[in-house]
Amino acid sequence: MPPHTEATFLFLLLLCFFSATAKGGRFARLGINYGTLGDDLPSAARSVHLLHSIGAGAVKIYDANPAILRALAGTRFRVSIMVPNEIIPSLGVNASAADAWVGTNLGPFYPAVRVRYLLVGNEILSYTSLANSTWPFLVPAMVNIHRALSARSICDVKVGTTLAMDALVTSFPPSAGAFRSDIAEPVMRPLLRFLHKTRSYYFVDAYPYFAWASNPSSIRLDYALFTSNASFNYFDPGSKLTYTNLFDQMLDAVAAAMGRLGSGDVRIAVAETGWPNAGDLDQIGANVHNAAIYNRNLARRLAARPAVGTPARPGAVMPVFVFSLYNENQKPGPGTERHWGLLYPNGNKVYEVDLSGRRPLDSYPPLPPPDNNEPYKGKIWCVFGGDRKAAANATTVGAALAYACGQGNGTCDAIRPGGPCYKPNTLVAHASYAFNSYWQQFRQAGGTCFFDGLAVQTKTDPSYGTCKYASLTN
Numbered sequence: 001m002p003p004h005t006e007a008t009f010l011f012l013l014l015l016c017f018f019s020a021t022a023k024g025g026r027f028a029r030l031g032i033n034y035g036t037l038g039d040d041l042p043s044a045a046r047s048v049h050l051l052h053s054i055g056a057g058a059v060k061i062y063d064a065n066p067a068i069l070r071a072l073a074g075t076r077f078r079v080s081i082m083v084p085n086e087i088i089p090s091l092g093v094n095a096s097a098a099d100a101w102v103g104t105n106l107g108p109f110y111p112a113v114r115v116r117y118l119l120v121g122n123e124i125l126s127y128t129s130l131a132n133s134t135w136p137f138l139v140p141a142m143v144n145i146h147r148a149l150s151a152r153s154i155c156d157v158k159v160g161t162t163l164a165m166d167a168l169v170t171s172f173p174p175s176a177g178a179f180r181s182d183i184a185e186p187v188m189r190p191l192l193r194f195l196h197k198t199r200s201y202y203f204v205d206a207y208p209y210f211a212w213a214s215n216p217s218s219i220r221l222d223y224a225l226f227t228s229n230a231s232f233n234y235f236d237p238g239s240k241l242t243y244t245n246l247f248d249q250m251l252d253a254v255a256a257a258m259g260r261l262g263s264g265d266v267r268i269a270v271a272e273t274g275w276p277n278a279g280d281l282d283q284i285g286a287n288v289h290n291a292a293i294y295n296r297n298l299a300r301r302l303a304a305r306p307a308v309g310t311p312a313r314p315g316a317v318m319p320v321f322v323f324s325l326y327n328e329n330q331k332p333g334p335g336t337e338r339h340w341g342l343l344y345p346n347g348n349k350v351y352e353v354d355l356s357g358r359r360p361l362d363s364y365p366p367l368p369p370p371d372n373n374e375p376y377k378g379k380i381w382c383v384f385g386g387d388r389k390a391a392a393n394a395t396t397v398g399a400a401l402a403y404a405c406g407q408g409n410g411t412c413d414a415i416r417p418g419g420p421c422y423k424p425n426t427l428v429a430h431a432s433y434a435f436n437s438y439w440q441q442f443r444q445a446g447g448t449c450f451f452d453g454l455a456v457q458t459k460t461d462p463s464y465g466t467c468k469y470a471s472l473t474n
Contacts, residue, residue, distance in 0.1 A: 029055065031319060033062075033323045034047065034051075034062075035328050036068075038327070040346075042345070043067075044065070044070070045071045047325065060081075060119075061080070064106070066109075080271075081105070081115060091120070091137070095148075098145050098147070099151070118160075123163060135187055136186070145159050162205055163202070163204055165253075167188070167257075169181065173239075174239065174243070174248075177256030178257050179261070192262075196266050201267045201268060204250075204268060209285070213285055220232055239252075239311075272322075273323065275290055276339045277291040277339050278336070280335035287373075288351050288367060290373070297361070299355050299356065300357045304357075322355065324341050326345055327343070328340075381457070384456075385454065397431050397454060400431060401431045404435055407438055407441070411437045433467070
């Protein structure tokens with residue numbers, strides 16, 4: 001750039017640095033992730049009202065949705081906006097594209113909307129398919145977005161990206177935390193350098209639920225829910241620090257990994273955390289009881305002043321966003337994906353929780369007892385579970401049936417003419433058989449019983465006469 005332009009940019013950069021330093025980066029109250037992958041969700045205006053009702057102090061949205069941003073204008077919520085994965089390469093190679101994105105998606109709403117974070121990409125380092133097309137452009141895209149903000153004298157918006165825990169190759173014990181070798185030098189080192197230089201945060205998606213559910217015999221449930229007593233604390237032999245909960249372990253593993261790359265001073269924020277309130281039959285511990293306990297304890301913990309921090313970072317104040325505002329019925333994947341919400345789509349609470357953390361734990365009403373904290377041992381089938389409206393949509397059901405039958409070997413042989421399950425010759429009956437046949441073949445490889453919301457799991461054997469539905473015992 002021309003000398004005078006560069007000098008102007010450096011002046012604005014310094015101005016922003018000292019302005020941000022003066023503000024201190026304090027963060028009040030838990031935030032919440034506001035996703036929109038549902039076909040029955042309340043309006044943006046009503047959603048903002050509901051954010052107030054649960055005591056949220058901030059909100060993270062997954063794109064620059066104009067309706068949501070207009071609804072947030074004039075409120076006190078701190079707002080985080082995500083930049084879509086698919087535009088990262090263009091933002092990384094074209095500073096003008098980054099400037100245009102900021103001008104179009106932030107300009108009309110700032111400062112009426114208290115935007116505090118722009119997060120470039122969502123867990124892109126979890127997808128090795130993006131290693132060549134997107135990873136190299138992540139940090140350049142963040143740099144260009146930051147430059148576009150500085151050029152507009154926007155000094156109180158931090159730029160970051162969200163990373164899952166699988167960015168680490170080692171997370172236990174926490175002191176041994178280390179990044180994967182494929183990203184440590186080419187991506188993480190320049191990313192951490194940028195976060196340090198701009199005084200931004202390492203945004204991690206930290207879910208104790210997944211760590212516990214994948215190894216419930218070795219990790220105590222109460223340790224994951226912040227309810228463990230001192231006799232079950234974990235002593236890290238490397239750091240000599242004692243841990244009382246799994247959440248702190250995960251965050252300190254990230255801190256250790258950053259320290260290994262010489263960036264132990266970069267602050268940590270939690271872009272997503274939470275606990276599912278329901279799930280599939282074979283998903284352990286996903287229930288209202290555990291979800292309420294986790295989020296209530298998290299809120300109380302983060303509301304404490306002085307801040308608790310973590311064993312490796314005592315007193316650290318960090319932004320934390322709970323996942324999520326609603327149960328979202330169009331999210332693909334296993335059942336838990338559609339059951340992280342604090343609210344049902346009609347706005348009713350799944351359970352009582354105050355994200356401000358002010359409400360005493362003993363003031364909450366009783367919770368339903370957990371009914372799936374032990375692994376389910378019986379047989380499970382996957383069958384058509386759509387309502388009458390879905391059943392009447394022959395195009396949608398037919399497409400799902402065709403997909404299932406097109407996978408694997410002999411998936412739908414039994415429902416061909418003359419086959420033992422051909423009759424009754426109805427789309428719904430054939431879909432049930434096909435869904436189950438597909439799922440039984442591919443469930444161990446990650447196949448799900450979903451089919452765009454048309455399928456559900458059942459403990460009841462749907463076999464009839466000579467038509468036998470296969471099932472594997474968990």
